[in-house]
Amino acid sequence: MAEPVQTGHIFLSYSRTDKSAAEVLRKRLIQAGFNVFRDEDAIRIGDNWLKSLQDAVQGCAAFVLLVGCDGVQQQRWVGAEVEVALSRKLSPHDDRERLPIFPVLLPEAAFDDLPVFLRQIQSLVWHPDSSELPQGLLEALQANESLQTAPPQLKGEPYRGLSYFRREDADRFFGRHEEVLQALHGLGYAEDLAPESFAQPHSRYYRWLQIHAASGAGKSSLVRAGMLPKIEQGLL
Numbered sequence: 001m002a003e004p005v006q007t008g009h010i011f012l013s014y015s016r017t018d019k020s021a022a023e024v025l026r027k028r029l030i031q032a033g034f035n036v037f038r039d040e041d042a043i044r045i046g047d048n049w050l051k052s053l054q055d056a057v058q059g060c061a062a063f064v065l066l067v068g069c070d071g072v073q074q075q076r077w078v079g080a081e082v083e084v085a086l087s088r089k090l091s092p093h094d095d096r097e098r099l100p101i102f103p104v105l106l107p108e109a110a111f112d113d114l115p116v117f118l119r120q121i122q123s124l125v126w127h128p129d130s131s132e133l134p135q136g137l138l139e140a141l142q143a144n145e146s147l148q149t150a151p152p153q154l155k156g157e158p159y160r161g162l163s164y165f166r167r168e169d170a171d172r173f174f175g176r177h178e179e180v181l182q183a184l185h186g187l188g189y190a191e192d193l194a195p196e197s198f199a200q201p202h203s204r205y206y207r208w209l210q211i212h213a214a215s216g217a218g219k220s221s222l223v224r225a226g227m228l229p230k231i232e233q234g235l236l
Contacts, residue, residue: 009035011060013081018068021128057084061146071113165225173225180226
C-alpha cells in the first residue's frame with residue numbers, strides 16, 4: 001500500500017516531457033525548506049494511481065503547476081490534477097479554505113494555451129537553468145502558513161563588521177523594511193505626477209530620491225541590500 005500523504009505539502013504537477021525541469025524545480029523548492037509531494041516516491045506498483053494523485057492534491061497546501069510546450073489540456077494526468085486543484089480553489093466560500101495555485105511557465109509554454117480559469121491566475125515564467133526560484137513564487141509560498149517550512153540557513157558570516165551590506169547580503173539585512181518601502185515609494189517614473197511646469201510635449205519627469213544620514217548610519221546598506229533586491233524583484 002502507498003504511504004499516507006502528509007498534509008502541508010506542495011503538489012508539483014507536470015508533464016512527463018518536462019520531467020527534467022520538474023526535478024530542478026522540485027530541488028529548488030526542497031532547498032527552500034518545503035515538503036514537495038513526489039508521485040514516484042509515494043505511489044507504488046499495484047496502487048490506484050489516479051486515486052492516490054487525487055488524495056495528494058486534496059491534501060496539499062499549495063499546488064504548483066509546471067507548464068511546458070505540451071500545455072495542460074493535452075496531458076491526461078495533468079488535466080485531472082488541475083481539475084481537482086481548481087475545484088479546491090473555486091468551490092469554498094471562505095477564502096482561507098481556497099487552495100493557492102501557482103502556474104509556472106517554462107520559456108516554451110504558450111500562455112494562451114492555458115485553460116480559461118488558469119489564465120485568471122497570476123503566472124510566472126521560469127527557466128530551468130536559473131539557480132533561483134521565481135521570487136514571486138517563493139514569497140507567496142513562504143507566506144502560506146499551512147506549509148511547513150524550515151528557517152533559511154545563512155551561509156558565511158552573518159555580520160559584515162564595518163562594511164556595508166551588499167545585494168548578495170539581502171537575506172540577512174533586517175530591521176529596515178519600512179524605510180526601504182518608503183524609499184522605493186519616492187522612486188520611479190510617473191508622468192501623471194509631473195509638475196505642471198514640466199508638462200511639455202514629449203517631455204519626461206523623473207522623481208529624485210536623496211538619502212541623508214550620518215556616516216555609518218547605513219545609507220549604503222539601505223540602497224544595496226534593501227532597495228536594489230526589491231527593484232530586481234519588480235517592486236517598482
